[in-house]
Amino acid sequence: MNKKSVLVSGGAGYIGSHTAVELIAAGYDVVIADNLSNSDMSGVEGVRAITGVDVPFVNVDCCDREAFAELFAKYDFDSVIHFAAFKAVGESVADPMKYYHNNLLSFINIVELMLASGKHNIVFSSSATVYGEADELPVTEATERKPATSAYGNTKQMCEDILRDSVAAYPQLKGIALRYFNPIGAHPSALIGELPRGVPQNLVPYITQTAAGVRECLSIFGDDYPTPDGSCLRDYIDIVDLAKAHVAAIDRMVEDKNKERYEIFNVGTGRAVSVFELVNTFERVNNLKLNYKVAPRRAGDVVAVWADTTLANNELGWHAERSLDETLKSAWEWEKRVRNIK
Ligand code: NAD
Numbered sequence: 001m002n003k004k005s006v007l008v009s010g011g012a013g014y015i016g017s018h019t020a021v022e023l024i025a026a027g028y029d030v031v032i033a034d035n036l037s038n039s040d041m042s043g044v045e046g047v048r049a050i051t052g053v054d055v056p057f058v059n060v061d062c063c064d065r066e067a068f069a070e071l072f073a074k075y076d077f078d079s080v081i082h083f084a085a086f087k088a089v090g091e092s093v094a095d096p097m098k099y100y101h102n103n104l105l106s107f108i109n110i111v112e113l114m115l116a117s118g119k120h121n122i123v124f125s126s127s128a129t130v131y132g133e134a135d136e137l138p139v140t141e142a143t144e145r146k147p148a149t150s151a152y153g154n155t156k157q158m159c160e161d162i163l164r165d166s167v168a169a170y171p172q173l174k175g176i177a178l179r180y181f182n183p184i185g186a187h188p189s190a191l192i193g194e195l196p197r198g199v200p201q202n203l204v205p206y207i208t209q210t211a212a213g214v215r216e217c218l219s220i221f222g223d224d225y226p227t228p229d230g231s232c233l234r235d236y237i238d239i240v241d242l243a244k245a246h247v248a249a250i251d252r253m254v255e256d257k258n259k260e261r262y263e264i265f266n267v268g269t270g271r272a273v274s275v276f277e278l279v280n281t282f283e284r285v286n287n288l289k290l291n292y293k294v295a296p297r298r299a300g301d302v303v304a305v306w307a308d309t310t311l312a313n314n315e316l317g318w319h320a321e322r323s324l325d326e327t328l329k330s331a332w333e334w335e336k337r338v339r340n341i342k
């Protein structure tokens with residue numbers, strides 16, 4: 001079993017493509033599996049262009065057990081990072097079965113195929129959404145998870161539990177769940193970045209598309225929250241820093257440095273940033289004015305959530321490094337490249 005080889009499911013997408021680049025930079029061989037349901041080949045081509053490696057890509061639905069089993073038989077890898085999932089919170093409330101089917105079945109297939117083929121290490125893409133409106137801030141990994149308020153959030157909790165129980169029961173497996181806070185920004189090359197389909201639901205793509213003239217005006221959802229400037233607080237984590245956290249997680253398992261066979265790490269900066277601060281920083285570092293207005297609160301938003309990152313800092317030896325300034329510059333460079341703006 002090749003310990004320096006990793007299957008990246010959902011690797012054509014936003015976080016997966018950046019992670020593939022960092023894995024290759026760290027000396028891993030990478031195989032990307034994706035059905036392009038929320039991406040296109042530009043992510044894979046970007047990974048190849050940045051790394052100079054002709055990374056193998058398999059167009060496969062992780063829910064298709066037979067096709068997925070063929071991939072497991074064909075490639076020699078020992079670790080999987082499982083990104084492949086649907087991620088639109090609102091859509092998951094409107095069409096929960098779409099989310100339960102895709103997000104649960106793809107993960108169940110991965111765990112079962114790993115067991116059947118003697119593979120060892122799983123990193124699962126979890127989310128700060130599992131904390132909901134937390135009782136304590138910043139949240140640590142021990143902070144209680146709140147009942148999910150969307151099917152999407154529920155799939156994250158359920159997959160964490162599937163991983164925990166599987167690792168407890170099957171001695172060959174090790175698992176790490178990474179709870180991402182708010183991933184933003186793009187690779188410094190501007191060759192890969194976030195490519196939302198349709199109207200962006202997330203703040204930073206909405207900002208960059210507004211700056212590019214694709215959207216008319218950014219709505220800031222609420223200025224009357226109990227926070228210093230009245231807007232919500234989040235922990236915005238740079239995409240390259242986030243990608244590097246995956247390399248640290250894989251290294252930890254491959255090198256047998258994990259303390260428990262199932263572990264959870266917050267991946268954030270530890271810093272709370274308001275919507276107004278993010279918008280102002282975007283304007284300042286990119287030297288432009290953004291068209292925005294204050295709008296009513298968005299249903300379902302938590303007031304504030306940010307990470308205590310002590311565990312990831314100490315155990316993974318990982319720290320967020322890029323500043324918010326650099327990250328928001330990279331987001332704009334990427335949008336300009338996508339829109340052909342000089
Ligand atoms: P993304 O949509 O850009 O990437 C996901 C990729 O998975 C896409 O390329 C899509 O085509 C693929 N995919 C989906 N279902 C598949 C299937 N059944 N078989 C094969 N491929 C499939 O999303 P992302 O932002 O890169 O998110 C990656 C992971 O991180 C997801 O699990 C997401 O829930 C999680 N996450 C994302 C965020 C965020 O804000 N972006 C935050 C926390 C957690």
Ligand code: WQD
Nearest residue numbers: 089127129182201202203206219220221232234275298301
């Ligand atoms: C950030 C802040 C909005 C858009 C979501 C998912 C979460 C995780 C990350 C996957 C909030 C405000 C936004 C806009 C705004 N994904 N906002 N105007 O909601 O923190 O988290 O993505 O796991 O599960 O819920 O991120 O980027 O949507 O919002 O004012 O047009 O920006 O109210 O305060 P969120 P977001």
